[in-house]
Every structure is written in C-alpha cells, then in structure tokens.
Amino acid sequence: MSWLVSIINHPTPAPRDAAPALRAxxxxxxxxxxxxxxxxxxxxQGDYELFFEQAVRLEAALDTFGPENVWLVMATDRDAAVNAGTGERRPASxxxxxxxxxxxxxKHHQDVDMEQARLSGNYYRYEAFLSRTGRRLALCGLDTGxxxxxxxxxxxxxxxxxxxxxAFLKATRIKYAAFPVDLPEDFRPEDAGKAIFxxxxxxxxxxxxERENLIAQEFVPMEFEYRVxxxxxTVVTAAGCVEEFTPLDNDGHRFDNKLRRHRQAKSPVEAEPQTVGLLINFARDAVDALALEVPELTDYVIxxxxxADGEPLIVELNSLLNSGLYASQQCRVTAAMAVRKRDLVR
Ligand SMILES: Nc1ncnc2c1ncn2[C@@H]1O[C@H](COP(=O)(O)OP(=O)(O)OP(=O)(O)O)[C@@H](O)[C@H]1O
Ligand SMILES: [Mg+2]
Structure with missing residues (x-):
C-alpha cells in the first residue's frame, strides 16, 4: 500500500540546550x-515547533508505512514526488x-481530504456536539436581509x-474569526454590527x-483544553493544547498527561492524569455519538x-491532517490509518 506524504520543508531550527535524551x-x-x-x-534559522512537527510526521510515515511505500512531496516543489526508499522521482500527478x-x-486539502475536512468543519450542526457544548450556542448571520x-x-x-x-463569536469559515463580545445589560440587536466591526x-x-455563517456562543470558562x-x-492519541509543545514533549503515554489550565493566558503546565481520564472518557463518548449520527465522518480531531461546573465540554472539531500535534504520539495516527487500509483491502 503506497502513500503520498506531503511535507512542509521548513528550515531546521537553531540548536537549543536540552537534556541528553531529548538531544539524542x-x-x-x-x-x-x-x-x-x-x-x-x-x-x-527555522521555527522550532513548526520544524519538529514536520520531522515527526515524516518519521511516523516512514516507520509505519515503510520508506519504499512513501512518495514524498515537498511544499516547495509540489510537482515532484520522490520515493523515500528508492529515491525514484516521478511527476506528482x-x-x-x-x-x-x-x-x-x-487547495489540495479541499480536493483530497474534502469529505473528512468538510464533515468535521460542519461540527456545529451535529446533535452529538450540540448536546455536549456546556454553553448556549446559535447559528446565525449578520444583516442577512x-x-x-x-x-x-x-x-x-x-x-x-x-x-x-x-459571548464568543466564531465565523463558520475556517480560521476566519473567533473573538469574545461583551454584552452590557442594555445591549441592543443593532449593537452587534459595531461589536463585529x-x-x-x-x-x-x-x-x-449571509445566513448561518456565525456561531454565537455563550462565553464560558474552558479549562485544560485537550486535543484528541x-x-x-477511534480515539488514538491525545495531548493538552499547549502551544509551545510538540510530540518531542510527549510523556510516553498515548494520552499525554500534561495540561494547561488556561490556554490563552499560558498558565503553568502540569501533569493532571485524573482530568485527562475524565476528558478521554468524555471524548470517547462524543466520538461514539458522532459515529452513530454521522457515520461518514471517521477521521478528525476533537x-x-x-x-465552569467541572463538567467536560466540546470546544470544536477540526480536520485531522492539518491540525497541530501538540505532545501527541503521531505514530498512533499513522498506525491506525495503515491498519484500516489493510482491513479495507483484505
Ligand atoms: N464559547 C467560548 N467561551 C470561551 N472561550 C472560548 C469559547 N469558544 C472558544 N473559546 C476559546 O477560544 C479558542 C479558539 O476557539 P476555537 O477553537 O473554537 O476556534 P479556532 O478558530 O479553532 O481557534 P484556534 O485556532 O485558536 O483554536 C478556544 O481554544 C478556547 O480557548
Ligand atoms: Mg481551535
């Protein structure tokens, strides 16, 4: 089974001091x-996190799929594919x-992964999400006419x-806008336009x-954000949403135990195995509910x-291939993909 593995060939970063095991x-x-x-x-001179995320993806692909099954395409040369085992070059087409x-x-994402990306991008329409938000939520538009x-x-x-x-407003268009809005007692409908402007x-x-291009949400505390x-x-690996972490920070567990209480405020990172257990159980339950409701959606991050009440909630869903890795174990993702393909071929 051959794979097309795309790598963003970031420059390598400057060396940093590290304990011997990490240096190795x-x-x-x-x-x-x-x-x-x-x-x-x-x-x-490259960015540390961006580089090592790519290096870990490369490693996971080669280890799991086998070099001779991997056709590498670099972001700076999208027209050429090179076999990682034999060095053979072919047109990427x-x-x-x-x-x-x-x-x-x-563009490619739209073409090749469109179904999974589109289905995960529609998360705000699914009952499995809507019943686990821990907050009020409404799909709406601005001056729809x-x-x-x-x-x-x-x-x-x-x-x-x-x-x-x-409140917290988020555009349905991916990565377009997500921001809080204060609601004073005398907030009037016509104030929304100014708040957004x-x-x-x-x-x-x-x-x-446009209709239904904004997800209005009640603003609620979201602590210990965790990417699954x-x-x-099937839930295969997970890690706390700690912006400066890469898989090099993984603690040896498939479900990394390190969490940050306040993602935005960059509060201290601590091992929180109990909270991780709670989050994983909750995520598994949500994944099962999504599988029943939207069976075509199989690969994503949640x-x-x-x-606020100590109860878990879903922040959002995103497409699997383009999501940041944090301190997850990427080889768990590639291994699950490879096993599934073998099952399908059999
Ligand atoms: N309803 C909410 N109340 C309070 N904070 C929220 C709410 N929704 C999201 N947040 C915070 O804002 C962050 C970004 O929201 P979300 O993940 O939905 O959007 P995004 O476009 O994916 O942004 P990012 O790329 O930063 O994750 C969340 O990680 C969370 O910290
Ligand atoms: Mg997000």
Missing part, C-alpha cells in the same frame, strides 16, 4: 530529515491518486436580557448578508475542555 531524539530526527529533505539556505498523509495545502433567518444581534440581545454578560474592521463586510485525535471513529 532531536539528532535522530535531524538525521532522518537530512536524508529525505533537501537542505535550504535558511537551515539553522502520477501519485496523486494515493492515500494521503501530512499537512495539505488548502432575510426575515426568516436568525440574526446575530437578536441572539446576543436576548442573551444579554437573560443576564449573560459575555470593532474586532474585524472592514473584514466584517465579508460576513454581512480520532482515526476510524478539542475538549473542562467547563
């Missing part, structure tokens, strides 16, 4: 990288049909009247006039957290 691990990855990825004139692993550039549509201003004003003092400036115009990787409707 980094040297191993750098050696693997130099065997498969062409050198760049910026080597030694000849291996385009293969199963894919690795971060997908947006449609009297039958739900207006963000009406949603926010009704919440303000109910005593909710803060204050945050996005003229970018707000891109949101106007799902392949074939971010979970602990809400």
């Amino acid at each position: 691990r980094k040297d191993q990855l750098l050696a693997l990288w130099s065997r498969h990825v062409p050198a760049t004139d910026k080597d030694g 000849e291996v385009d049909h293969l199963l894919r692993y690795g971060v997908q550039a947006s 449609d009297s039958a549509a739900v207006e963000v201003g009406d949603v926010l004003a009704s919440w303000a009247a109910d005593g909710i003092r803060r 204050d945050e996005l400036g003229y970018g707000a115009m891109n949101l106007e006039g 990787f799902v392949v074939g409707n 971010d979970v957290a602990i809400g």
Whole structure:
C-alpha cells in the first residue's frame, strides 16, 4: 500500500540546550530529515515547533508505512514526488491518486481530504456536539436581509436580557474569526454590527448578508483544553493544547498527561492524569455519538475542555491532517490509518 506524504520543508531550527535524551531524539530526527529533505539556505534559522512537527510526521510515515511505500512531496516543489526508499522521482500527478498523509495545502486539502475536512468543519450542526457544548450556542448571520433567518444581534440581545454578560463569536469559515463580545445589560440587536466591526474592521463586510455563517456562543470558562485525535471513529492519541509543545514533549503515554489550565493566558503546565481520564472518557463518548449520527465522518480531531461546573465540554472539531500535534504520539495516527487500509483491502 503506497502513500503520498506531503511535507512542509521548513528550515531546521537553531540548536537549543536540552537534556541528553531529548538531544539524542532531536539528532535522530535531524538525521532522518537530512536524508529525505533537501537542505535550504535558511537551515539553522527555522521555527522550532513548526520544524519538529514536520520531522515527526515524516518519521511516523516512514516507520509505519515503510520508506519504499512513501512518495514524498515537498511544499516547495509540489510537482515532484520522490520515493523515500528508492529515491525514484516521478511527476506528482502520477501519485496523486494515493492515500494521503501530512499537512495539505488548502487547495489540495479541499480536493483530497474534502469529505473528512468538510464533515468535521460542519461540527456545529451535529446533535452529538450540540448536546455536549456546556454553553448556549446559535447559528446565525449578520444583516442577512432575510426575515426568516436568525440574526446575530437578536441572539446576543436576548442573551444579554437573560443576564449573560459575555459571548464568543466564531465565523463558520475556517480560521476566519473567533473573538469574545461583551454584552452590557442594555445591549441592543443593532449593537452587534459595531461589536463585529470593532474586532474585524472592514473584514466584517465579508460576513454581512449571509445566513448561518456565525456561531454565537455563550462565553464560558474552558479549562485544560485537550486535543484528541480520532482515526476510524477511534480515539488514538491525545495531548493538552499547549502551544509551545510538540510530540518531542510527549510523556510516553498515548494520552499525554500534561495540561494547561488556561490556554490563552499560558498558565503553568502540569501533569493532571485524573482530568485527562475524565476528558478521554468524555471524548470517547462524543466520538461514539458522532459515529452513530454521522457515520461518514471517521477521521478528525476533537478539542475538549473542562467547563465552569467541572463538567467536560466540546470546544470544536477540526480536520485531522492539518491540525497541530501538540505532545501527541503521531505514530498512533499513522498506525491506525495503515491498519484500516489493510482491513479495507483484505
Ligand atoms: N464559547 C467560548 N467561551 C470561551 N472561550 C472560548 C469559547 N469558544 C472558544 N473559546 C476559546 O477560544 C479558542 C479558539 O476557539 P476555537 O477553537 O473554537 O476556534 P479556532 O478558530 O479553532 O481557534 P484556534 O485556532 O485558536 O483554536 C478556544 O481554544 C478556547 O480557548
Ligand atoms: Mg481551535
């Protein structure tokens, strides 16, 4: 079974002090990288996290699939595919049909992983999510011009009247906008436009006039955010949402135990095995419910957290291939993908 593995060939980072075991691990990855990825004139100046995420993906793909089954495509040379075992070069178009692993550039992502990316991107429509949000949530639009549509201003004003003092708005368009909005007691429907303009400036115009392109949410505390990787409707690895962590920080567990209480405030990171147990059980239950409700959705990441009442909640779902890895074990993802393919072929 051959795979098309796309690698973003970031330059290598500057060396950092590290304990001997970590230094050895980094040297191993750098050696693997130099065997498969062409050198760049910026080597030694690259971003640490971006580089090691790519190096770990390369390692996981080669170890799991076997080098001779891996056709590597570099982000800077998308037209060429090189066999990682034999060094044979082919036009990328000849291996385009293969199963894919690795971060997908947006266009390719749309083409090849479209179904899984689209299905995970629609998470806010699924009952399995809506019944596990721990917060009020409404799908709405800004100045839709449609009297039958739900207006963000009406949603926010009704919440303000109910005593909710803060909301969180997120565009359904991936990575477009996500920000909090204060709701004073006298918040009126017409105040929503200004709140959105204050945050996005003229970018707000891109949101106007469409239905159901905003997810209005009650703002709730989200502590100990945790990213859970799902392949074939099965939870395979997970790690705390700690921005500066890569799989090099994994503690040896498939479900890394390290959590940060406040993701945005960068509070201290601590081992929290009990909370991790709670989050994993909750995620498994949500994954089972999603599998029943949306059977075609099989591969994704689900971010979970602990809400104000100590109860777990779902933050969001994202597509699997393009999600940041944190301190997860990426070989668990590739292994689950490879096993599934063998089952399908049999
Ligand atoms: N309803 C909410 N109340 C409070 N905080 C929230 C809420 N929704 C999300 N957040 C916080 O904002 C962050 C970003 O939200 P979300 O993950 O839904 O959007 P995103 O576009 O994926 O952003 P990012 O790439 O930063 O994760 C979350 O990780 C969480 O810390
Ligand atoms: Mg997110």
